[in-house]
Amino acid sequence: MPLATHSATADLTAELIACHSITPADGGCQQVIAGRLKALGFEIETVISGPADFSVTNLWAIKLGKLGKAGKVFVFAGHTDVVPTGPLDKWDSNPFTPSERDGYLFGRGAADMKTSLAAFVVATEEYVRSNPNHADTIAFLLTSDEEGPAHDGTVVMCERLKKRGQALDYCVIGEPTSVNRLGDMIKNGRRGSLSGKLNVKGIQAHIAYPHLGANPIHLAAGAIATLASTEWDQGNGYFQPTTFQISNIHAGTGANNIIPGEMTVEFNFRFSSASTPEALRAKVSAILDEAKLDYAIDWKLGASPFLTPKGALALALQEAIQTETQVVTELSTTGGTSDGRFISQICKEVVEFGPINSTSHKLNECVSINDIEPLKNIYRRVLENLLA
Structure with a gap:
C-alpha cells in the first residue's frame, strides 16, 4: 500500500498497519517481515504457542555473520500485536x-510499534x-503477545533461546519512547x-449492633494509611523511588444496614532496583501484623526491574540519535513494564x-511522517556503530 511519500520505510509501515493484528493475532505482519528478512539470507523460525483459542505467533530470525558464534549478536525485538481500536465511529479514518x-500517518499501531518494525527491517x-x-x-525477536497477557510470547522465546545456549549481546526494542521530539528519550x-x-x-453484623460485629474497613483503615504513606526506598541514580x-x-x-464481614484491597508496587519483592512483601506483612489484622494476601510478581547502565549499546544509540537529529537524548526508566x-x-x-x-493506544493513533526515515536511519547507524 504505497504512500505519497514514496519512502520504503513508510510504505512498509503502511503495509503492517493494514494487517489486523489485535492481540494475540499477528494478522500476517510476521509473514511480511519474514519474507523481507529471508531475502537477505536470514534463517526463519516461526513458533506458535498458547492455547488453541488464544494462539500467539512468534518469530525468531537470524543471520550469522562471518565470525559465526564467535561474533557479537545484535537483536531487534518488538511486537506485531496492537491493542483494540475502541469505537470505530470515533476514529477519523x-x-x-x-x-x-x-x-x-494514522492507523492502529502507527506509534506502537509498527513504524519501529518497518524501520528495523529497512535499516x-x-x-x-x-x-x-x-x-x-x-x-x-518478534511476538504477537505483548499487548495481551504476555504469557506465550517473548518469555517463551527467551526460554527457548536460553535452552539452546543462544547468547545475545545487544538488543533494541522498538517501543515508542520519545516524548516531544524523536530521540529525546531512551529507556x-x-x-x-x-x-x-x-x-x-x-x-458481619447488623449495623445497629456494632458490638456484635467487627468492621474490617475500620480495623484496616490505620494500616492502609500507613501503607500509603510509607517510604519504601529512595530510588537510585537510574530509578525513581x-x-x-x-x-x-x-x-x-x-445493603446499607450491614457491617461487612470482609474487605478486599487490590494494590500494586512499581518498584526500583533499590527494593526486592521479598523485602516489599515482608514490610507489608509487618505493617498488617502490627495492626493485629486477620488477613491473607495473594501476591503476583508481574515483572522484576531491569537496568542497562550506560555502555556500548546506549552510547551507540545516543550517538546515532545526535548525528541524525541533533537531539541530546535522555536515559530513562519511567513508564510501565515491557518485554525487556x-x-x-x-x-x-x-x-x-x-x-x-x-498517541499510543489512543483513538487516531499516528506517527509523524517526517520521523519515519530518521528513525530508520538511527537504527541503521546503531548497526554501523556496533557491528564489525
Whole structure:
C-alpha cells in the first residue's frame, strides 16, 4: 500500500498497519517481515504457542555473520500485536486503513510499534546490502503477545533461546519512547511490578449492633494509611523511588444496614532496583501484623526491574540519535513494564527506543511522517556503530 511519500520505510509501515493484528493475532505482519528478512539470507523460525483459542505467533530470525558464534549478536525485538481500536465511529479514518493527513500517518499501531518494525527491517536491509561480509550476527525477536497477557510470547522465546545456549549481546526494542521530539528519550531499564490482593476478615453484623460485629474497613483503615504513606526506598541514580498505589477496595453486600464481614484491597508496587519483592512483601506483612489484622494476601510478581547502565549499546544509540537529529537524548526508566524484562535475562545490554509515544493506544493513533526515515536511519547507524 504505497504512500505519497514514496519512502520504503513508510510504505512498509503502511503495509503492517493494514494487517489486523489485535492481540494475540499477528494478522500476517510476521509473514511480511519474514519474507523481507529471508531475502537477505536470514534463517526463519516461526513458533506458535498458547492455547488453541488464544494462539500467539512468534518469530525468531537470524543471520550469522562471518565470525559465526564467535561474533557479537545484535537483536531487534518488538511486537506485531496492537491493542483494540475502541469505537470505530470515533476514529477519523479506519484504524486498519493507513491514512495520511496533515503530515501524519494514522492507523492502529502507527506509534506502537509498527513504524519501529518497518524501520528495523529497512535499516537491516540497507546495512546488510552495504556490508555483505559483516562479521557479527543480526537477529529479530518478534511476538504477537505483548499487548495481551504476555504469557506465550517473548518469555517463551527467551526460554527457548536460553535452552539452546543462544547468547545475545545487544538488543533494541522498538517501543515508542520519545516524548516531544524523536530521540529525546531512551529507556535503559524499567521498574518492576508487584501486585497484591489483600483480604481482611471481620465479623458481619447488623449495623445497629456494632458490638456484635467487627468492621474490617475500620480495623484496616490505620494500616492502609500507613501503607500509603510509607517510604519504601529512595530510588537510585537510574530509578525513581518505589511507589505503592491502591487500585480497588471492595467490602459489603450493597445493603446499607450491614457491617461487612470482609474487605478486599487490590494494590500494586512499581518498584526500583533499590527494593526486592521479598523485602516489599515482608514490610507489608509487618505493617498488617502490627495492626493485629486477620488477613491473607495473594501476591503476583508481574515483572522484576531491569537496568542497562550506560555502555556500548546506549552510547551507540545516543550517538546515532545526535548525528541524525541533533537531539541530546535522555536515559530513562519511567513508564510501565515491557518485554525487556524477559530479554534482559539472556541479553547483556537492552534498551528501548522508538517514535513519539503521545498517541499510543489512543483513538487516531499516528506517527509523524517526517520521523519515519530518521528513525530508520538511527537504527541503521546503531548497526554501523556496533557491528564489525
